[in-house]
Amino acid sequence: TKAHVDAIERAGALNCFITKTPELALQSARDSDARIAKGEARPLEGLPLGIKDLYCTKGVRTTAASRILDDFTPPYESTVSANLWRDGALMLGKLNLDEFAMGSSNETSAFGPVISPWRRKDASGGFDTARIVPGGSSGGSSAAVAAHLCLGATATDTGGSIRQPAAFTGTVGVKPTYGRCSRWGIVAFASSLDQAGPITRTVRDAAIMLRSMAGHDPKDTTSVDAPVPDYEASIGASVKGKRIGIPKEYRLDGLSPEIAALWDQGVAWLKDAGAEIVEISLPHTRTALPAYYIIAPAEASSNLARYDGVRYGLREKGRDITDMYEKTRARGFGAEVRRRVMIGTYVLSAGYYDAYYVRAQKIRSLIKRDFDIAFAAGVDAVLTPATPSPAFAIGEKGSADPVEMYLNDVFTVTVNMAGLPGLALPAGLSGNGLPLALQLIGRPFDEETLFSLASAIE
């Protein structure tokens, strides 16, 4: 813990943490030492973790990387973080993210961007000076794990925000099945899509961490009352005879040759491990991104209505209450959050609701049905690239056209739309020396198959 606390101090330039809690961490470490000495160690005893600053932590400031929650200190603990503390883990601090988890590069944080510890090679083979994004929205989590500032980190994934930052930083990210982890006490973005999960350096670490995070919670009625398997037992388990679906619709026009080669390599590795490869069709894939960018903003506009200057954080002075609401929300929310609230309010408004929101929900059912058909035909898991490109430099994408940024999520949002488990793991390096990753998608509540397949690749 002391080594991690010191490393965090030295790595301030990466801007991974919004709030550091070194005293709390060192005190918890002493408590863990005492337990270990007494032979009473719990499963995660003394393991120092980072917590995405979207998880409410009792008595520790929780900002969602937004000015509107700048001075919010929750009087309660999220269920998932409480589960980690129950098992003996300890917290090093609260990790930076895109504001309210809206983004794919961690550039929308009110606390400034996170810098990836990775450097890009230039044409001459040296390293260029560009500062690389760690992905988003869980960019503090991915960069901190990649930079060895914590052993693992919590993250959340609404449309790729665990898997894409893991892909960009050479770490492992798991989005469990919707309902596997409790959402209670995690600041809500799009409630029907949000899921908690871990980012770690190895597949085994992710399995260990997820086991503690997961489980039924009566405080979240969408969390499922099913036993949590010992995921670690799946590491190294045989994948002989597993049927792996390769969806032809993911071969996008213009898929870069290095991503296509990575995907082929993944197929070859799984074949070598004894898996059977089958081509499948997920015909509604191309509709997933546009439908996601209707549903997620719609739910966000509803969830973010609570930040009105009355109940939480920031309050600006106004002539009357309406003026106070307007000023608080205009100053408290950044540009991307305001854009989402406006889109969401529009698609939910009378007259447009059927044309946009209801249609997007229908598309969502079709996306889910595509996967159901593949699984019913005997496919155990689906293999795809995790992202269409390696990480890019800060400021390079999305400033003129937000859709350019949204396209990062093209391979990951389908999984949230269908409520399925997804795992991203490092599988190679791009020509410019940055990590590239594969994604495995599983049947509902079958994270175990993903862990065994991922450990065969790793």
Ligand code: GLN
């Ligand atoms: N990049 C996506 C978005 O901006 C996903 C975010 C997430 O998964 N939290 O909505």
